């Protein structure tokens with residue numbers, strides 16, 4: 283059993299207490315046999331009318347149970363053991379609990395839980411029955427017996443917060459009792475017992491985070507202090523004035539870079555909020571201080587685009603940036619690698635190729651990662667091993683609530699670019715069934731006549747790259763037919779990198795007017811002249827993805843539009859999603875809705891990347907609890923420093939690499 287429990291993180295008696303029921307069954311009421319329905323979980327009491335063994339390859343025992351109103355229920359058993367064999371007889375009374383389903387002879391239960399009901403020690407349960415998440419080989423009866431035993435020992439459970447919390451908060455012991463052995467009502471989300479555990483959990487994460495930061499502050503990083511001459515020169519050549527939000531975040535980064543501890547900062551900014559400028563300001567400071575900077579983008583297209591923008595901005599400063607991609611030939615690569623290893627080249631842009639074997643940096647001082655949600659903690663660590671503790675800056679357009687940030691990005695400080703550059707007009711968003719394509723073509727003609735450009739985005743169908751390609755090609759052919767006079771480009775994931783790049787360049791430069799693309803353009807492409815986006819099968823996309831895509835238009839001062847085409851009929855959830863996107867342009871609001879609708883795991887791919895997740899606390903619901911966490915944490919560290927390690931271990935378990943605190 284220990285071997286089965288270990289993967290669940292259960293190694294001590296205490297761990298059992300924090301393995302909470304996922305739901306509760308109400309077995310206190312008896313259900314009338316005549317009114318049972320398939321799919322229902324029910325408790326019934328009746329008399330054994332008949333017991334029929336059914337021999338066969340898999341022998342079974344069928345028991346007919348009847349109540350005093352003449353209704354019957356079949357029970358089916360594959361094992362016929364112990365008390366059943368020796369004591370079950372027609373005429374005896376039996377209590378059963380199980381799921382009702384449709385069988386060969388009417389309604390039945392397969393292997394219900396049971397008790398003989400005509401014995402002196404029979405009594406109906408007087409409280410809810412907990413149901414525990416489990417794994418093969420561990421039954422609910424095991425869980426109940428073990429948690430009973432653990433609860434009996436719960437006086438020994440350390441509850442360091444009890445005396446620090448204001449009156450009214452339940453003790454840990456009382457909360458655990460309530461959740462494991464709830465007497466009456468199912469403890470809901472707002473139940474004080476659940477809130478108490480959520481608070482403990484958030485506190486444990488806070489303490490772990492605080493410790494992680496403390497340890498990080500002891501690590502030596504290059505001090506990237508510089509007067510900011512490059513940055514001042516760049517500012518003078520910019521065609522716009524940085525926003526106050528950009529300047530604030532830049533100042534936060536400057537302070538980090540000038541310190542002796544490595545920066546680990548996540549910059550969140552809605553699509554189009556101007557994160558690139560913030561990254562460039564950081565880059566210039568590192569270069570001015572005499573260090574190298576590596577900028578990593580998630581795809582080759584984006585890396586090339588980033589490189590292009592850097593070169594545009596940096597040429598006035600007399601700086602150059604290299605470009606390193608997986609698709610670079612050995613010949614292209616060699617001089618670049620040498621320049622990086624010599625320290626001759628200060629700035630390099632690229633994909634994950636930047637951190638492969640054989641790429642060495644003379645003085646890597648800063649790593650900048652664009653669109654972080656595609657990189658997990660592990661990848662982050664591997665890449666940091668390249669320099670002697672370089673600073674790390676991560677940019678993302680996917681905002682997440684603080685509660686989640688604190689668990690997913692526990693090792694990161696957070697900056698938020700919380701406003702858009704002035705003059706941006708919200709993208710007019712329209713939802714349209716794809717049966718009205720003719721209208722759409724007319725509208726596209728108008729947009730093109732005004733000299734503006736159009737994105738046409740096709741969808742991944744059933745996760746098949748081949749089908750997606752097909753969809754893109756079909757749309758392309760159809761558009762060419764409908765708009766024969768228009769220059770149309772097509773990009774998709776199957777094109778060779780060079781070709782993809784050439785076609786993107788044609789669109790950026792205005793040589794093609796419409797770009798038909800698969801979701802490769804999802805993040806980061808910047809073509810200010812594009813003012814209309816059409817998204818096919820918008821009903822298949824998640825909210826955050828739709829928001830990111832839509833963010834590709836409306837980047838200039840012209841009024842832009844986004845048309846979400848869907849294939850009817852729409853499911854209720856898809857309708858809800860499209861409604862949110864149509865009515866809101868606020869990335870934070872949309873991310874929140876996305877979380878509500880999909881749950882954090884799916885939104886951020888938490889499960890795949892194996893990062894820490896919350897067990898009891900809920901990232902949306904419990905954000906208010908976070909308000910009291912810092913004070914509580916500091917108070918605890920002052921009064922009972924030894925308790926911090928206990929809490930961290932209790933909630934974060936062995937996922938915490940640095941062990942006990944304090």
Ligand SMILES: Nc1ncnc2c1ncn2[C@@H]1O[C@H](COP(=O)(O)OP(=O)(O)OP(=O)(O)O)[C@@H](O)[C@H]1O
Nearest residue numbers: 522523524525553554555556557558559679703806
């Ligand atoms: N302060 C500003 N005023 C006006 N325009 C700006 C400002 N800062 C950046 N821009 C311009 O806004 C556009 C969007 O900036 P950028 O590409 O950096 O956004 P982003 O935050 O990276 O967005 P995304 O997540 O969509 O890639 C660019 O064309 C950029 O030149």
